[in-house]
Amino acid sequence: MKKFLRFFWKYRGFRVRDWYKHQRLIVTVVLFTPILLGIGGYVYFHDGEVLAYFQENVLIRVPLVLGILIILFLVALKIEIELEKHVVFFTRLRSLYFLRRKMFYSKFYNAIKRENKAEKIKFERAYLRQNKHTVEVSFELRGTKSEQKFLQVGPQLETTFSGDLMDRQILDGYIIYTIAFQKYLGRISVDKVEMTAQGLRLMETVYWDFRKEPHLLISGGTGGGKSVLLFILILALAKIGNLYICDPKRADLANLERYEVFNGQVYFEVSDIVKCVIHAWKIMNQRYDYMRQSPQNKMGLDYSDYGMKPTFVIIDEVGAMTSELEGMRGSRLAAEYLNALQQIAQKGRQAGVFLILSLQKAGVDAVPSNIRDQLMKRITVGVLSSTGYSIAFGEEASQKEFKTIKEINGQAVRGRGYTGNFGEVIEEFYSPYVPFDRGFDFFEEYAKLPKLEIADYDQIIQAEIKNRSKIPEVSDDQTFSREQLAKALGTSPTVVQRATQLLADNGIYFDKDVKGRYIYDDQDKDFFASVLAYKRSEGVTLSKAIEQFIQPGEDD
Numbered sequence: 210m211k212k213f214l215r216f217f218w219k220y221r222g223f224r225v226r227d228w229y230k231h232q233r234l235i236v237t238v239v240l241f242t243p244i245l246l247g248i249g250g251y252v253y254f255h256d257g258e259v260l261a262y263f264q265e266n267v268l269i270r271v272p273l274v275l276g277i278l279i280i281l282f283l284v285a286l287k288i289e290i291e292l293e294k295h296v297v298f299f300t301r302l303r304s305l306y307f308l309r310r311k312m313f314y315s316k317f318y319n320a321i322k323r324e325n326k327a328e329k330i331k332f333e334r335a336y337l338r339q340n341k342h343t344v345e346v347s348f349e350l351r352g353t354k355s356e357q358k359f360l361q362v363g364p365q366l367e368t369t370f371s372g373d374l375m376d377r378q379i380l381d382g383y384i385i386y387t388i389a390f391q392k393y394l395g396r397i398s399v400d401k402v403e404m405t406a407q408g409l410r411l412m413e414t415v416y417w418d419f420r421k422e423p424h425l426l427i428s429g430g431t432g433g434g435k436s437v438l439l440f441i442l443i444l445a446l447a448k449i450g451n452l453y454i455c456d457p458k459r460a461d462l463a464n465l466e467r468y469e470v471f472n473g474q475v476y477f478e479v480s481d482i483v484k485c486v487i488h489a490w491k492i493m494n495q496r497y498d499y500m501r502q503s504p505q506n507k508m509g510l511d512y513s514d515y516g517m518k519p520t521f522v523i524i525d526e527v528g529a530m531t532s533e534l535e536g537m538r539g540s541r542l543a544a545e546y547l548n549a550l551q552q553i554a555q556k557g558r559q560a561g562v563f564l565i566l567s568l569q570k571a572g573v574d575a576v577p578s579n580i581r582d583q584l585m586k587r588i589t590v591g592v593l594s595s596t597g598y599s600i601a602f603g604e605e606a607s608q609k610e611f612k613t614i615k616e617i618n619g620q621a622v623r624g625r626g627y628t629g630n631f632g633e634v635i636e637e638f639y640s641p642y643v644p645f646d647r648g649f650d651f652f653e654e655y656a657k658l659p660k661l662e663i664a665d666y667d668q669i670i671q672a673e674i675k676n677r678s679k680i681p682e683v684s685d686d687q688t689f690s691r692e693q694l695a696k697a698l699g700t701s702p703t704v705v706q707r708a709t710q711l712l713a714d715n716g717i718y719f720d721k722d723v724k725g726r727y728i729y730d731d732q733d734k735d736f737f738a739s740v741l742a743y744k745r746s747e748g749v750t751l752s753k754a755i756e757q758f759i760q761p762g763e764d765d
């Protein structure tokens with residue numbers, strides 16, 4: 210039947226009419242009508258009694274009954290206002306009232322002059338459709354008076370409906386704007402955060418589908434709810450994948466080390482975090498090898514098609530990591546770290562290795578732009594500066610008016626912000642609600658999680674990480690000559706010499722012994738190992754591999 214009707218007529222919603230200006234009064238009167246009818250019926254059948262009632266004490270009883278009627282009318286009005294908040298049909302009528310008002314003040318109408326009468330207003334053709342979370346407004350184009358204005362009215366509709374413009378399309382002579390609104394109604398509680406076919410559910414209509422939108426960047430204003438959001442993600446993701454948790458500030462996440470499920474996978478020493486990221490990169494490469502060698506291997510398949518679990522590398526306060534590395538001897542550690550991070554950001558998706566980076570004060574230098582641009586999903590919580598928003602959302606942020614909402618219905622709001630895929634529309638976000646007031650405790654929840662089995666395809670590397678994270682820092686005294694280093698790296702002294710030369714050309718120098726021969730320490734060895742691993746995996750020349758490490762992220 211629907212199809213049949215659509216054949217003749219495309220349903221666009223309710224047409225905007227002038228009478229919507231009285232919407233609230235009309236609904237209230239309609240609600241009040243049964244009361245009036247009841248009273249009228251009673252009076253009709255009991256007229257004698259009613260007359261006698263009023264005659265007995267007219268001065269008190271008439272005002273009393275009128276007062277009761279006024280109170281009943283106000284109750285009907287209050288019911289109408291509540292219905293507007295909770296029942297879609299009434300919310301839609303309210304939206305029509307606002308759209309009519311918007312169109313009236315923007316003069317989207319034709320005034321028809323009538324003799325001896327006030328002008329009649331005829332609105333241009335506009336329709337509104339609405340469901341729980343979105344309003345769709347269509348304006349007729351094709352030769353209408355306001356045609357040009359309709360093309361630009363989108364951002365203003367965001368304000369009219371206190372929502373976020375999600376879509377704009379021109380179809381069949383109409384421009385159709387879709388606005389998401391009352392997003393807080395779509396907030397879910399922490400126990401509803403789970404993996405679904407659409408991705409990890411974060412709100413009723415917001416999902417993080419990391420297979421399609423790899424990597425996540427979270428920016429948070431102070432006290433905005435960034436740590437709580439990370440805890441929520443960790444709780445949900447620990448059930449479906451492997452986590453590597455890095456907390457260079459040794460703040461909230463470092464405590465997770467105590468839990469069996471995270472044992473050996475929490476890092477807070479800068480050097481351990483660097484190792485962790487490098488190992489995650491190796492896991493990624495190893496998974497690529499595994500997939501390539503698999504008999505199933507086919508173009509377009511990803512880790513999940515090979516039955517692999519996703520792996521998440523979470524770095525809280527990634528800016529702290531960057532500044533710690535800057536202050537460290539030489540910049541090789543930083544170069545290795547940034548290179549591994551960049552490789553994962555670029556190629557992690559197919560192998561199921563994902564980054565979740567959080568920024569406190571989003572400075573441009575916290576994560577180089579070539580890494581940042583690869584982090585597809587963005588979430589902010591709390592209030593950010595305009596620079597913070599433009600780092601989080603790119604150019605889209607300049608088109609967007611970010612609101613600060615401290616209270617909704619008298620309740621303080623925590624964990625509110627914005628989300629979107631990088632370069633795409635930005636919508637309001639409410640991080641899943643955590644009932645702390647009812648005693649919810651993340652640590653109790655973590656304690657219940659079973660330790661994930663490390664699958665074969667990750668095993669070798671996994672063991673390597675564990676051992677390394679427990680080994681105390683190698684003392685600076687251990688040094689290698691050029692030949693020793695070449696042997697340790699499984700390469701020739703000529704390669705070491707050439708790499709040393711190329712690095713010196715780029716301002717990275719190594720120590721020399723008293724006889725003027727180069728000596729290399731353990732950190733140098735790790736650095737060379739990473740360069741050579743990169744050279745091998747990418748099939749590039751030594752100088753290209755070195756270039757990659759010393760210019761790991763030219764920033765904007």
Ligand SMILES: Nc1ncnc2c1ncn2[C@@H]1O[C@H](COP(=O)(O)OP(=O)(O)OP(=O)(O)O)[C@@H](O)[C@H]1O
Binds near residue numbers: 640
């Ligand atoms: N999703 C949420 N559900 C319930 N309460 C929340 C939520 N998010 C934040 N809060 C409340 O807000 C407080 C501050 O949140 P949180 O510690 O995560 O902020 P933050 O951004 O990490 O702050 P800082 O940057 O200062 O460490 C929490 O202690 C909690 O009471």
